[in-house]
Amino acid sequence: EAGVAQSPRYKIIEKRQSVAFWCNPISGHATLYWYQQILGQGPKLLIQFQNNGVVDDSQLPKDRFSAERLKGVDSTLKIQPAKLEDSAVYLCASSLDGQPQHFGDGTRLSIL
Amino acid sequence: AQSVTQLDSQVPVFEEAPVELRCNYSSSVSVYLFWYVQYPNQGLQLLLKYLSGSTLVKGINGFEAEFNKSQTSFHLRKPSVHISDTAEYFCAVTLGAAGNKLTFGGGTRVLVKP
Secondary structure, three states: OOOOEEEOOEEEEOOOOOEEEEEEOOOOOOEEEEEEEOOOOOOEEEEEEEOOEEEEOOOOOOOOEEEEOOOOOOEEEEEOOOOHHHOEEEEEEEEOOOOOOEEOOOEEEEEO | OOEEEEOOOEEEEEOOOOEEEOEEEEOOOOEEEEEEEEOOOOOEEEEEEEOOOOOEEEOHHHOEEEEEOOOOEEEEEEOOOOHHHOEEEEEEEEEOOOOOOOEEOOOEEEEEEO
């Protein structure tokens, strides 16, 4: 079975620019998650989708971050404008109902 | 709210020696517990999980963990490590179903020396 696909793998931008990440979950997985992993820390949940609805976005900085999953399959996460503290790895994960999550390889974002 | 503490940020260990990675959690309700491994420039891979039943859980790559409810711990062990076990290990908890959002510890970096 194909895993969770993420692109790009790496992105370098300057502060105040915008950036978008893409995630394609495992086929049939209704639940999709975006995590932020700052260097030296564990991942932190940004947003959780169930199909195309948001389940939890309590830790998403909504003034600059947005995410969508319009057709309940793939998802995009956007940052606009980026700040230096947004430098991190952004991980996408997906799961079947009640099952453990499967993670993609992440997008490493560097802000100059 | 639940939280996870991994007591060691780094654990150096010689090849073929045993290793134990400590994890403690806090939660006012029952939790599900997980250990994930992250190799450089990769995502997280599930090593093992505790959902219910036997408190000794066996996972992939020879790892096992023991759930101790009274001590709120879920320590990970391997009796003999290989160079390829060099990676970062994360303990995580979730409430309700195993597919709910994960709360991670800060990670333990294992460096296996020849």
